[in-house]
Amino acid sequence: MIEVTERPIRVFLVDDHRATLWGLERLVGTAQRMQLAGSATSIAELLASPESREADVIVIDLDLGGHDSSDSFAELLSTYGAKVLVLTGARDLDAHRRAVLAGARGVVRKEEPVDVLLRAIEKVHEGDVWVNRALIGDIMNMLTGKKKAAAPDDARIATLTPKEVEVIGAVVRYKGAKSLVIADDLGISEHTLRNHLTAIYHKLEVHGRLELYLYAKERCIGTVAQ
Structure with a gap:
């Protein structure tokens, strides 16, 4: 063995x-x-x-x-x-x-x-x-409060492409998994995944995967991308 x-x-x-x-x-x-x-x-x-x-x-x-x-x-x-x-x-x-x-x-x-x-x-x-x-x-309370005071979420979410919604769904499913795991699940390279995430962060006004995960869970975006 x-x-x-x-x-x-x-x-x-x-x-x-x-x-x-x-x-x-x-x-x-x-x-x-x-x-x-x-x-x-x-x-x-x-x-x-x-x-x-x-x-x-x-x-x-x-x-x-x-x-x-x-x-x-x-x-x-x-x-x-x-x-x-x-x-x-x-x-x-x-x-x-x-x-x-x-x-x-x-x-x-x-x-x-x-x-x-x-x-x-x-x-x-x-x-x-x-x-x-x-x-x-404390961070979750801050995120909840910040998003309520910000521009309507629906308008930001509506700017996402179907592929970006799919990427968010994978982030939610795999939580803190390595980028390689998420990329493999989506059938894309890690470089392409990073490009998608950068665009998503900009559109949703979040900073990093932790905030994206919390944002998506709160708004059930991950359940859309199945």
Whole structure:
């Protein structure tokens, strides 16, 4: 009987403090089930790194040189198939909310034990969301309130093409599954899937797959695309 070896989780690290980055590189490099894909000290360096495109999970600090990295999450999510996990020293819950609404799959505080970070990487890679329950409830309330105050949903939904509705249905069915799983189900490439998602995010005014999933579930869009 041939034993199948599970592929390690490829992790790319982004932090502008080199001492912190050094420690994270060694933590991930020695962790079971994980492999260091690479590291960067800025968004520009991340985007320029060929290794980043091979990552399964991108662990990124919110504050990069005084700039909020969550402003770049939409670009990262449309360019990469990796999931984004925020590692931050900030205690500002508003910043945590913005990060998740921008597409991050989880938030870990730097003061937490290292095993929490490693567990979060594993869970995010598996498709789960790593945030505390209070924050999840708060985010859902924010989304509900924001959508009620926004322009009529029916007008935005009406702009979707049949294929885009089909893509949303697959996102709902497969929840936090990898892009490859959703693309295979739809019979398209991951690149084409990312293009569809970018158009959908723009039309529905959502930021990332988590917000799209919540938006579609609330409005039963996923049940249409069967």
